[in-house]
Amino acid sequence: MCAVTREVKPVANLLRFVADPDGAIVLDLKHQLPGRGVWISARADLIRAAAAKNLFARAMKTQVRVAGDLAERTGEQLKQSLLGSLSLARKAGGLITGFDAVTAAIKQGQVAALIDAADAGEDGVGKLQSSLRRRFGIAHGIPSLRRLTERELSLALGRPHVIHAALLAGRASRHALKQIDQLARFHDEPRDGDIRRSMTKADPTAEHQNI
Numbered sequence: 001m002c003a004v005t006r007e008v009k010p011v012a013n014l015l016r017f018v019a020d021p022d023g024a025i026v027l028d029l030k031h032q033l034p035g036r037g038v039w040i041s042a043r044a045d046l047i048r049a050a051a052a053k054n055l056f057a058r059a060m061k062t063q064v065r066v067a068g069d070l071a072e073r074t075g076e077q078l079k080q081s082l083l084g085s086l087s088l089a090r091k092a093g094g095l096i097t098g099f100d101a102v103t104a105a106i107k108q109g110q111v112a113a114l115i116d117a118a119d120a121g122e123d124g125v126g127k128l129q130s131s132l133r134r135r136f137g138i139a140h141g142i143p144s145l146r147r148l149t150e151r152e153l154s155l156a157l158g159r160p161h162v163i164h165a166a167l168l169a170g171r172a173s174r175h176a177l178k179q180i181d182q183l184a185r186f187h188d189e190p191r192d193g194d195i196r197r198s199m200t201k202a203d204p205t206a207e208h209q210n211i
Helices: 044-052 055-060 070-091 099-107 122-136 150-157 171-186
Strands: 014-019 025-027 038-041 095-097 111-116 164-168
Touching: 014 055, 025 070, 038 044, 038 055, 044 055, 044 070, 070 095, 070 150, 070 164, 070 171, 095 099, 095 171, 099 111, 099 122, 099 164, 111 122, 111 171, 122 164, 164 171
Parallel strands: none
Antiparallel strands: 014 025, 014 038, 095 164, 111 164
């Protein structure tokens, strides 16, 4: 149950928080940390609401410390977790990089999610989106992620200058697809069919911020 909305939801749509030994509230991303957990719907605004209403202390029945930027820290952890999953997907053959390779995969109907760097040129992003619409139709429901910078993608995937990438349909990409959906839900971005699409262009200075 979400501590803020009191709605019962699948675990995949919730985030678990616990108090560390010093009493600071931290995200338990893998649901393995000991102690009483507080479950909150995976949305940044609801995490801020929980902090503002002192819900963590009330739920845990003890005094705790909640960082003022807990929502931002949580978003960063979700992003880093996704980067790790993208790396694993690439090693397992479930992710490709490069404009030409992505275009070919779209034409072959193999793309499960499109990933463009936040600092990618609008021309290339637009061409790939057009390719998706031509191949799958306007309401194609294929998520598009644009929250990771070229530098972040390149470091995670171990390749230089990663601007465009795609997850391929299949087992190797399933976990990363779930995390893309989770990150979109966290930032409350618009749905496309049953899957949320993350088309928001990230702040190019975000990777230099201390969050």
